[in-house]
Amino acid sequence: MNIIGYFQGIDPAACLVRDGELAAYIEEERLVRYKHAPGLFPVRAVEACLQQAGLTLADVDAFAYGWDVPRYTGGTMRAFYDRLNAQAPHDEGTRRWQNGTLSWFNEANVKERLRLALARHFGAPAPPTLCFFPHHASHAAAAFFLSPFDEALVCTIDGSGDSQCVTLWHGHGEALDLIHEIEIPHSLGWFYAALTEFLGFAAYDGEYKVMGLAAYGRENLAFRQALAKVVFPAENGFDYRVEPRYLHHGPHTFSGRFTDHLVELLGLPPRAPGALIEAVHEDLAFEAQRLLERNVLRLLRHFREATGLRHLCLGGGVALNIKMNSRLHRSGLFNDLFICPIPNDAGTAIGAALGVNRRLTSRRPAPLRHVYLGPAYDDAEVELQLQGCGLAYRRCDDIAEATAALLAQGKVVGWFQGAMEGGPRALGARSILADPRMVESRDRVNAAIKFREYWRPFCPSMTEEAVGRFTRDGTRAPFMILAFEASDEAHRQVPAVVHVDGTMRVQTVEEGTNPRFYRLLKAFERQTGVPVLLNTSFNVKGEAIVCSPRDALRTFWSTGLDALAIGNCLVEKPTTPLPLKPEEVIR
Numbered sequence: 001m002n003i004i005g006y007f008q009g010i011d012p013a014a015c016l017v018r019d020g021e022l023a024a025y026i027e028e029e030r031l032v033r034y035k036h037a038p039g040l041f042p043v044r045a046v047e048a049c050l051q052q053a054g055l056t057l058a059d060v061d062a063f064a065y066g067w068d069v070p071r072y073t074g075g076t077m078r079a080f081y082d083r084l085n086a087q088a089p090h091d092e093g094t095r096r097w098q099n100g101t102l103s104w105f106n107e108a109n110v111k112e113r114l115r116l117a118l119a120r121h122f123g124a125p126a127p128p129t130l131c132f133f134p135h136h137a138s139h140a141a142a143a144f145f146l147s148p149f150d151e152a153l154v155c156t157i158d159g160s161g162d163s164q165c166v167t168l169w170h171g172h173g174e175a176l177d178l179i180h181e182i183e184i185p186h187s188l189g190w191f192y193a194a195l196t197e198f199l200g201f202a203a204y205d206g207e208y209k210v211m212g213l214a215a216y217g218r219e220n221l222a223f224r225q226a227l228a229k230v231v232f233p234a235e236n237g238f239d240y241r242v243e244p245r246y247l248h249h250g251p252h253t254f255s256g257r258f259t260d261h262l263v264e265l266l267g268l269p270p271r272a273p274g275a276l277i278e279a280v281h282e283d284l285a286f287e288a289q290r291l292l293e294r295n296v297l298r299l300l301r302h303f304r305e306a307t308g309l310r311h312l313c314l315g316g317g318v319a320l321n322i323k324m325n326s327r328l329h330r331s332g333l334f335n336d337l338f339i340c341p342i343p344n345d346a347g348t349a350i351g352a353a354l355g356v357n358r359r360l361t362s363r364r365p366a367p368l369r370h371v372y373l374g375p376a377y378d379d380a381e382v383e384l385q386l387q388g389c390g391l392a393y394r395r396c397d398d399i400a401e402a403t404a405a406l407l408a409q410g411k412v413v414g415w416f417q418g419a420m421e422g423g424p425r426a427l428g429a430r431s432i433l434a435d436p437r438m439v440e441s442r443d444r445v446n447a448a449i450k451f452r453e454y455w456r457p458f459c460p461s462m463t464e465e466a467v468g469r470f471t472r473d474g475t476r477a478p479f480m481i482l483a484f485e486a487s488d489e490a491h492r493q494v495p496a497v498v499h500v501d502g503t504m505r506v507q508t509v510e511e512g513t514n515p516r517f518y519r520l521l522k523a524f525e526r527q528t529g530v531p532v533l534l535n536t537s538f539n540v541k542g543e544a545i546v547c548s549p550r551d552a553l554r555t556f557w558s559t560g561l562d563a564l565a566i567g568n569c570l571v572e573k574p575t576t577p578l579p580l581k582p583e584e585v586i587r
């Protein structure tokens with residue numbers, strides 16, 4: 001059985017679940033080369049998933065979409081919005097948003113978007129079977145069914161999906177039973193998005209910047225007291241509530257995501273995008289992050305005690321918050337965590353497909369071991385591209401050894417190998433790598449290639465055996481979605497990948513799932529004594545991560561990268577500018 005799951009919104013994506021297993025996944029932005037590709041139908045992603053599996057559209061048994069479309073079409077969501085509006089003062093922006101969702105998720109509109117996209121891209125196929133799966137159930141399915149646990153507490157946290165902002169589930173075997181939900185307007189995702197815009201970054205994009213900035217902030221009692229009026233404990237002692245007058249109900253002079261009441265409450269003008277970052281902004285990020293963590297921890301502590309469940313699966317866009325995840329890890333509340341590696345809405349493509357598959361077959365897939373689920377290119381394709389560009393390159397018997405030698409010399413290398421990874425992190429398939437022993441290499445990556453802000457940390461990839469040596473509290477972490485406390489040796493040996501708060505956002509690399517990247521780390525260890533590399537995504541600021549060899553070559557030549565290890569081929573830039581002979585000077 002072939003099920004295509006898809007998501008259309010910010011970060012549209014598609015996946016293929018084939019005979020119950022996740023066989024392919026890709027975000028549309030990687031193919032259209034347009035960051036986040038907001039609103040596009042992921043038709044190229046659908047095509048790429050089918051191509052990878054050698055299928056055609058005719059082989060697809062069903063499409064799966066991670067929204068509770070019948071609720072929008074049958075009037076339940078309208079009634080839900082009406083109840084909300086009756087409780088709160090009239091708010092035109094919120095009503096416009098509500099009406100927009102009622103139209104966007106209306107069944108006829110959803111079906112027409114799918115039909116049109118497939119007709120335009122593939123010709124005119126018969127309308128496909130389309131199945132719906134509720135949004136938070138999709139987040140939960142992606143988090144639980146891909147986890148290694150037979151039984152777990154499953155928590156999803158996002159801006160909103162259908163009427164929900166948080167859900168808690170008892171996952172057991174092939175079943176997910178809803179235990180608890182928190183509905184609109186009580187959204188931690190919206191709260192964090194509002195603070196993201198308040199601090200001058202784009203919501204649903206710049207949240208990780210706020211998280212990074214929080215590490216530079218200090219405790220600020222005035223902000224803490226103010227924000228406690230925005231998000232606060234509910235009467236039952238474990239839920240939280242969000243006061244809508246600070247985000248929704250009131251004048252929106254600065255942003256649609258927060259009202260002027262919030263500006264007044266904080267006693268600080270919102271930071272304009274690109275304006276100087278001051279200590280107050282760092283402190284505000286610190287307090288917003290603290291508030292998020294405290295509310296999530298209180299909620300999960302309650303359900304840990306109420307259910308006795310010792311494993312936690314986490315999904316939803318807020319689970320991209322590595323700092324919060326690490327706080328959960330350090331809390332010791334659960335024996336083990338599985339954080340969905342693609343927890344944002346793009347991952348609902350996977351969750352919806354797995355949910356529909358479970359509905360049809362009562363099966364769940366094998367635990368997820370890696371996310372190298374995108375397109376791959378063999379050496380013949382790579383060399384064709386290199387030759388087509390007229391580039392000098394050398395074919396290496398051991399690309400890992402040759403790349404390690406360049407990295408040990410302080411070179412910054414583009415690493416393009418095997419099937420592309422899905423999700424927001426580069427995990428050693430489309431990565432920019434550098435020597436983590438020197439902060440200069442970090443600064444060079446920043447200055448010549450990534451143009452990142454000073455407060456954003458670079459992450460280390462290390463062999464799985466090394467995590468105990470370089471962290472104090474590290475565990476297996478193949479998806480770079482947890483941070484651990486850096487050990488003394490890490491501070492001494494790999495300072496370029498230790499964040500200002502003394503943590504490291506680690507990827508542990510396993511020989512079984514990415515043998516070539518593992519061999520590279522081992523080769524680097526043989527040459528330097530350190531099985532760790534600085535790993536950042538293979539893209540420049542504002543662009544999607546590279547997907548094809550052509551994308552990689554373009555980024556390689558348009559940045560300060562020294563070399564490109566692509567398949568078994570190595571391309572190097574000249575180390576010094578070529579001298580011009582007098583007769584070659586253009587007059």
Ligand SMILES: [Fe+2]
Pocket residue numbers: 135139158159160161316317344345
């Ligand atoms: Fe969501």
